[in-house]
Amino acid sequence: MTRPRLITGARLQYDDxxxxxxxxxxxxxxxxxxxxxxxxxxxxxxxxxxxxxGVLRARYQGADVRxxxxxxxxxxxxxxxxVIDAI
Amino acid sequence: MPxxxxxxxxxxxxxxxxxxxxxxxxxxxxxxRYRRELGTDDWVRVFAQARRLGVLxxxxxxxxxxxxxxxxxLCAGARDAGLYSSLITAGTLFTRERARALKSxxxxxxxxxxxxxxxxxxxxxxxxRSFAKKIAAALVARELDFPLTINCVLxxxxxxxxxxxxxxxxxxxxxxxxxANTQYYGWAVANQAALMPSWEQLQRAEAAVQRFRERVxxxxxxxxxxxxxxxxxxxxxxxGWGRTAMVIAPNGEVMxxxxxxxxxxxxxxxxxxxxxxxxxxxxxxFVRFRGTDWMQEPCRSCPLxxxxxxxxxxxxxxxxxxxxxxxxxxxxxxxxxxxxxxxARELAPTDEFVYRTMKRAAGV
Numbered sequence: 001m002t003r004p005r006l007i008t009g010a011r012l013q014y015d016d017x018x019x020x021x022x023x024x025x026x027x028x029x030x031x032x033x034x035x036x037x038x039x040x041x042x043x044x045x046x047x048x049x050x051x052x053x054g055v056l057r058a059r060y061q062g063a064d065v066r067x068x069x070x071x072x073x074x075x076x077x078x079x080x081x082x083v084i085d086a087i
Numbered sequence: 088m089p090x091x092x093x094x095x096x097x098x099x100x101x102x103x104x105x106x107x108x109x110x111x112x113x114x115x116x117x118x119x120r121y122r123r124e125l126g127t128d129d130w131v132r133v134f135a136q137a138r139r140l141g142v143l144x145x146x147x148x149x150x151x152x153x154x155x156x157x158x159x160x161l162c163a164g165a166r167d168a169g170l171y172s173s174l175i176t177a178g179t180l181f182t183r184e185r186a187r188a189l190k191s192x193x194x195x196x197x198x199x200x201x202x203x204x205x206x207x208x209x210x211x212x213x214x215x216r217s218f219a220k221k222i223a224a225a226l227v228a229r230e231l232d233f234p235l236t237i238n239c240v241l242x243x244x245x246x247x248x249x250x251x252x253x254x255x256x257x258x259x260x261x262x263x264x265x266x267a268n269t270q271y272y273g274w275a276v277a278n279q280a281a282l283m284p285s286w287e288q289l290q291r292a293e294a295a296v297q298r299f300r301e302r303v304x305x306x307x308x309x310x311x312x313x314x315x316x317x318x319x320x321x322x323x324x325x326x327g328w329g330r331t332a333m334v335i336a337p338n339g340e341v342m343x344x345x346x347x348x349x350x351x352x353x354x355x356x357x358x359x360x361x362x363x364x365x366x367x368x369x370x371x372x373f374v375r376f377r378g379t380d381w382m383q384e385p386c387r388s389c390p391l392x393x394x395x396x397x398x399x400x401x402x403x404x405x406x407x408x409x410x411x412x413x414x415x416x417x418x419x420x421x422x423x424x425x426x427x428x429x430x431a432r433e434l435a436p437t438d439e440f441v442y443r444t445m446k447r448a449a450g451v
Contacts, residue, residue: 008262009196009234011171017091017141024171026196026234026263029093029143080305 002084004052004073005045010081012040023081030081039072043082049073089368089377091141094332095134095170096345099161100124101150101337101445105177106214107202108440109240109275109282112150113348117445124337127157129358131164133335136363138168142333147194148175150337153185159192166193173198175238178224179217186227197228198236198265203244204251212244214442225259238265241292242282243436249292253299256307264307266296268314271431272346272403277441280434286317316428320393321400321416328398329373333366341366343373346403350412376402376413383413385421 011024021037023030042052053066076082101116145165153176165172178199202212209218228235237256256264269275269282296311325332325344334342340355356370379394386399400416408417409424417424
């Protein structure tokens, strides 16, 4: 079971000047699409990947998003934006 | 309209307890021009203006930004404006008490400089007994759950300690390591022979960085950039002139890069007199080398079509090595002055430093 969280110091913010969602990290800005925002908002270190997929499934009338969530979180971890601590 | 800036580098004060011989601050920091620093209200107003212009990242730097008595208010102002703030500090004044206050005010990230992973060497290069305080500062930053970046300016006299530096970074629990090879402006010009590394040193260091990245993975981000003097093509200095970043000096002058004040004849508008938006869009200093229209040959007909990629390289370096700030950066192998870059690698090395002081030193 893994419970992903944003790296220490990362902050999700809506940039109302450019009208887009961004992840602010030490000396970096990562533009996010709407799917990434929804997933990252749930990466709080308490929810597991299954929990996150469950929240989104409920939000989108039962669509199975588990693989998409895992892929996105793993890609973010590879880029050093998300930490996946094994519990 | 020009593109929107994303980064504001706020040089809060040129005062500093350290005397690093490669300091990038202007060499006339003790002069009349910089005597009157911006006040708290000026900075807070500017932070809000910067956000409206598009800035998201704020670097609070100097000199030593911890010497500002109003740093907590400035961090609160940055957070209110919606900026992500980084404190770029030597660490010697980053006590637990002050760090706690900065954390509460909304400071996001702490970057601490280390001059060498060896305590004695660190203190010799910094010209100040500071290593123990830096380590203590890094530990406090981690204790308070700040993301921590270690930065080290690299040169001939510390490059061979890169393995120790990487190990120390890991020990301190840092998230990032910025390895900045010395750039030759400011005080570094006076110390070029003491700082210029050999090709072999750079090769060994780069290999060590590569091994570290493979071993440690994304847990620690290591920034490593080959120094200009061993390149064949220029870098897009500051991401292009007046394109993504701006620098505000302690006196309120707004510059496209930290060294732009070395370019005679550039007029820098001041945030005391003008809104930041006008300064970014229309002031002389920002308009002068923005885009590609100002370019001369060989940039104008670049055989590699790199005008929008490297933006002609560094204006300050072009000025220093060719006498013309609008010339092609001589790092470029197509520059008629490229031989001056090649020659600089061959300087007879010395270990003697000319240390940074608030007074202009002989030979600077």
